[in-house]
Amino acid sequence: MTTAELIYQSIASQANPTELAWIEEKREADTKGLALAFVMVPRKVSKTPIQKDLGLLTGWDWQNGTVDQLVRVYFLIQLADKEEGKSQIETLFDTAEMNELVALYRALPVLNKPEIWLHRATDAVRSNMGPVFDAIAFGNPYPKTYFSELAWNQLVLKCIFNDKPIHLIEGLDERANQALANTLADFAHERWAAGRRVPSQVWRLIREFDTKTKKQDLERLATSQDSNDQKAAELVLNNSPLEAWKALEKEETAY
């Protein structure tokens, strides 16, 4: 079965007959009709939480998704397969409402030629709208697969900067790199100078790399009043397996 067919199967198991009839009619539409159908989804399909994860693509997490989002993704797949599809999708991005943006970014990894949407994906990382940033950053395998090292590092850094939990980023440990480790060390020093902190789990990204200040930084963590920071230092020093970091996977603020 194709991705579209699998998604349709999941939709069919949760939508009511009226909703399904509308979806079946609209999926046959031309590019313009499909784009309009994408916009109209919330008027026709309810925001039922998705009962179980789709299991379609590793790291593509739908556990907190809703059926209307999935229907939008389904229409986008049809649209991306059409000749004029790309320009219609560009228009959808340019005119998008907040929930539409979320659906657009959620859809990227399953569209035809996902790599052509890289410029949009990096825009989402620049977005100040929380749900939009989350849509590309969390439970989405697109950045892991398509982002350059520079773009990837921006994603991780912005996530930390905005006090969001990095463990929700797909591919976090696989794509750890020396440049990111250096930047994170600098970032931690800035925060410390301002009397703030970085979430303890951030140190997992420095684990395998040498930074100029690694020794001092670990000492500071080990002697800190914060038990999470102590734990982080211990995990790095003992070269503990990644599973051990699970204990520190949580949202933490800068204060």
Next chain:
Amino acid sequence: MCQNPNEHPLNPSHFEGSTEEKQTAQEVEGGFAAYTQGMKFFDPHVHMTSRTTDDYQALADAGVVAIIEPAFWLGQPRTGLASFKDYFASLVGWERFRSSQFGIKHYCTIGLNSREANNEALAEQVMDILPLFLQKEGVVGVGEIGFDDQTAAEEKYYRAQLELAKEMNLPVQVHTPHRDKKKGTERSMAIALEHDLAPHMVVIDHNNEETVKSVLDQGFYAAFTIYPFTKMGNERMVEIVKQYGSERIMVNSAADWGISDPLAIPKTAALMKIKGISEADIQKVTYQNALDSFAQSGQINEADFIHGLEIDQSLKFNGNTVLRGGQAPRVDKNSIFIR
């Protein structure tokens, strides 16, 4: 909103209350919140794009739970379609998010405003993109449209947008002109009726003592903008409700880049309470009528905001939408320390 009729000669007070009422009103100025405890407000006309984040905080603190932002003139004329497109997109995107951070549900109306309708070459292009935006989630009407100078071009695009509203079964938010208001208001209503719009689908905005009777008599919703100097003062508003009751009447702030007050609705509610208007009537003109009229779009679900925004599933992506209702970091403005 001033209590002293001598202070703002441009907005002469129509205050007709007793000396005692006047005394009370003066005493509570600045402390209006004591009179609006437990009330919830819906501002159906406020241009948050032109306001700061502090205003969102003040709105949330004052009990405003939902707002409608009509598309309007930004003060600087736009010269290209892209600036219209980006503006409309910001009303359904960034502004919506900014509002959600303070637990306020943000809706908008989309339309070509009367001033910029006079740039016909651009107006034609804007008309082409309106249907796309009018279909968006949370777009509750066509607005604000109508007359400014009452030119032929304004009339042309007002009519075209009334047709769009009818086709999409959306309410219309009609801006009535500052100058030659009475005639402009009558003309706006006559044209709406000529296009077969049901009066209950049309909100005639910026009314005053001179226009209200005809608007209500013809079955339209009558909105009043509490805005210093140029529109209504809230003492006058109280008198209107005393005279006409609360049926199909609503108040709004229309706060924008001018000297205006985003707290106009809660302040007016406090004044109504002080002056003996029943809480049921206050609730209608500061919440319910705005909700009922724009909910005809099918795009407003009261359950989304009446108990705060956190139950909105669409904002719960990954269970982690960082700044949900009322959870935005607070800054103590009285503290000398900034951390």
